[in-house]
Amino acid sequence: MSAVAMARDVKSKLSKNLMRMKFMQRGLDSETKKQLEEEEKKIISKEHWFLDLPELKEKESFIIEERSFLPCEDLLYGRMSFKGFNPEVEKLMIQMNSRYKTEEIEEEDNAMEADVSDEEMARRYETLVGTIGKKFLKKRDRRALQGTDEAQNSNHGPSKAKKMFLKPQD
Amino acid sequence: MAAAAPRLAEERVGQVVLPGDVLLLPSQPEEDGERLRLAPSGPQKGRLVCGPGLRRGGEGLLVTKCGLLRYRGPAGQAGGGTGSGSGGTYWVDSQQKRYVPVKGDHVIGIVTVKAGDIFKLDVGGSEQASLSYLAFEGATKRNRPNVQVGDLIYGQFIVANKDMEPEMVCIDSSGRANGMGIIGQDGFLFKVSLGLIRKLLAPACEIIQDLGQLYPFELVLGMNGRIWVKAKTIQQTLIVANILEACEHMTAEQRKHAVARLSES
Secondary structure: OOOHHHHHHHHHHHHHHHHHOHHOOOOOOOOHHHHHHOOOOOOOOHHHOOOOOOOOOOOEEEEEEEEOOOHHOOOOOEEEEEEOOOHHHHHHHHHHHHHHHHHHHHHHHHHHHHHOHHHHHHHHHHHEEEEEEHHOOHHHHHHHHHHHHHHOOOOOOOOOOOOOOOOOOO | OOOOEEEEEHOOOOOOOOOOEEEEEEOOOOOHHHHHHHHHOOHHHHEEEEEOOOOEOOEEEEEEOOOOEEEEEEOOOOOOOOOOOOOEEEEEOOOOOOOOOOOOOEEEEEEEEOOOEEEEOOOOOOOOOEEOOOOOOOOOOOOOOOOOOEEEEEEEEEEEEEEEEEEEOOOOOOOOOOOEEEEOOOOOEEEEEEEHHHHHHHOHHHHHHHHOOOOOOOEOOOOOOOEEEEEEOOOHHHHHHHHHHHHOOOOOHHHHHHHHHHHHO
């Protein structure tokens, strides 16, 4: 009994620095391991510097600072031309100042849509179906299709004679 | 003194404010309970913008310029005084002559130095603005823009703050000039106050509309107070310039008289 107790005392008397060494940690039980780790952490955190200040209360600000008058007053574009002095600038004026005249924009949009009417679009696509469809046909099918077309279009006999080698006349 | 006591911002809309005035905002904790309850839902609707002449202060907005306090509602309509603290824009409408570069402003600059890769432009601010030779439409390292000292350039600030040299460009984000670049050789440049420029650039400006009926002419307005005018003859150019210069403190009637008289002669 007493010998065992003695051994424990000896063990605990080993210096902490020695216990921290890698080869000593194999034999340690979990409790002493934890203790050692905590101590180590304490030492590390003590070495860290920190400012002894009250915590900063960062209030979220809902105010945006804006240094320009432009978004405040809805100012127009700075280049102007009147009565056709500079047609380029007059075009620009309409373009740049259009956000204040939404009605005008809508009208323009309608005009743009009128460029290609729905009917025209449909007609265009109708013919497109055929052309694009051709692309996906095999060569043989295509020929067959052409053949039937021709048969329908021209009923004046077989227009396409089978090509063959013609022996030249001596 | 009215300036000493902080008052609600919406009460002072349309009144004269002085530097140092503090404007309180409705969503402040000092206000009554009803407003307090509304406060959490307020900011979601729209953030408050404090425009030129105002700064974020401890309790609300701090005035840094003297002038009239203006307010515009969040949806764009002018809701003077009815602002509920849920967004909108406050700013000070001041009458100053000294231009301070602001990012995004379109200004007229005068080329003073041609130094290698950059041009230096006098824009009327405390420091000259720099303009890269590549910041023109279609400019490349080989294809330099033809800019001479003394040319007028209409451009936009992309860098403008109190610590750095302002920088200008003559193209927008998609690389197009959109009317920026060198302004034509002739024409007439003069300077007016910054307040007048904003008055002229307002969407429904009667002065511009009246002048537009007279005869063909072209106008470039820089936010730095510079105006460039060009008409078919020198006389017509000078008439437009004189009207624009004089109209700042004229009533609508006086202006109409002046326009009529000048267009006759």
